[in-house]
Amino acid sequence: DIVLTQSPDSLAVSLGERATITCKSSQTVLYSSNNKNYLAWYQQRPGQPPKLLIYWASIRESGVPDRFSGSGSRTYFTLTISSLQAEDVAVYFCQQYYTTPPTFGGGTKVEIK
Amino acid sequence: QLQLQESGPGLVKPSETLSLICSLSGGSIISSTYYWDWIRQPPGKGPEWIASVYYSGSTYYNPSLKSRVTIFIDTSNNQFSLKLTSVTAADTAVYYCARRSQGARIFDPWGQGILVTVSS
Numbered sequence: 693d694i695v696l697t698q699s700p701d702s703l704a705v706s707l708g709e710r711a712t713i714t715c716k717s718s719q720t721v722l723y724s725s726n727n728k729n730y731l732a733w734y735q736q737r738p739g740q741p742p743k744l745l746i747y748w749a750s751i752r753e754s755g756v757p758d759r760f761s762g763s764g765s766r767t768y769f770t771l772t773i774s775s776l777q778a779e780d781v782a783v784y785f786c787q788q789y790y791t792t793p794p795t796f797g798g799g800t801k802v803e804i805k
Numbered sequence: 806q807l808q809l810q811e812s813g814p815g816l817v818k819p820s821e822t823l824s825l826i827c828s829l830s831g832g833s834i835i836s837s838t839y840y841w842d843w844i845r846q847p848p849g850k851g852p853e854w855i856a857s858v859y860y861s862g863s864t865y866y867n868p869s870l871k872s873r874v875t876i877f878i879d880t881s882n883n884q885f886s887l888k889l890t891s892v893t894a895a896d897t898a899v900y901y902c903a904r905r906s907q908g909a910r911i912f913d914p915w916g917q918g919i920l921v922t923v924s925s
Contacts, residue, residue: 732911741901741915742852748909785851789910793867796851 694718694788696797704805711773713800715786720766723790730790733762733771736799737782745784746771778804807832809902809916817896817923823889827902827916834883835860840905842912843876843887845898853898857905858885892923 695718705711721730729749734742744753746762749769759774773780781804786797813825827841834841843855856876857865864876875888889896899920903912 730910732909734912741903741918742912743915744911744913747911753913787852787911792865793869794854794910796853798851 693793694721694791694795696786696788696795698784698786698797698800700800701798702801702803704803705773705776706805707778708775709805711776711780711802713771713784713802715764715769715771715797717767717769717788721788721790722766729765729769730788731762731764731769732787732789733760734785734787735780735782736785737779742785773802776802776804807904807914809904809914811900811902811916811919813900813919813921815920815922817892817921818925819893819923820891823887823892823896823900823921823923825887825900825902825919825921827885827887829883834878834885835880838907840865840907840910841878841885842903842905844901844903844912844915845896846901846918847895847898852901855889855900856887894923897921897923 697716699714731749733746735745736742745756750762761772763770783799783801785799808830810828817823840857842857844852846852856874858876858878873890878885899918901915901918903915
């Protein structure tokens with residue numbers, strides 16, 4: 693199975709400041725035939741199910757604010773929140789869908805400083 | 806807008822079988838574009854994919870759970886179900902059902918989830 697390691701486990705950021713989360717994969721999730729990275733990001737607010745934010749590593753899901761952005765390739769990916777808002781307090785997970793079984797990272801908790 | 810809702814017992818005794826149902830509303834389970842999946846999330850941990858079913862009845866399982874899991878689809882009632890046998894405390898988790906795309910194999914939407922506790 694592909695192991696996804698997220699860091700940090702948690703971070704506290706002031707309102708309006710940038711938050712950056714990383715996700716490292718134990719093997720590449722870049723499919724060479726279509727040049728796509730099979731990686732997604734989810735947001736999980738307290739008491740809620742995960743919500744899809746980004747797929748193909750950098751494509752925002754419809755309705756997701758543009759302060760959320762994803763980047764990276766092969767084995768190293770980042771999720772950036774450019775200007776943290778109060779409603780962004782949540783746990784964020786990365787997920788690979790390159791191989792079966794699909795696997796998730798352990799999560800990064802984002803709080804307000 | 807498609808919604809999914811999990812149902813089943815919230816408490817299961819060790820060694821018994823966990824049974825859950827996912828009911829769809831606002832859309833049909835008969836779709837050539839999507840799979841229907843179960844995912845679980847132990848307290849304080851990341852999610853773990855359990856199994857997937859296609860409208861045709863084709864099934865796919867996480868090898869780590871395959872010997873204990875059955876997923877099946879009921880197209881007449883717009884539902885799909887999960888059975889997990891011989892449960893232990895390690896199976897305590899929030900269980901979610903979700904839709905998964907064929908192309909970008911991402912999970913969206915998810916049900917609200919149901920907490921299942923394994924305890925005597």
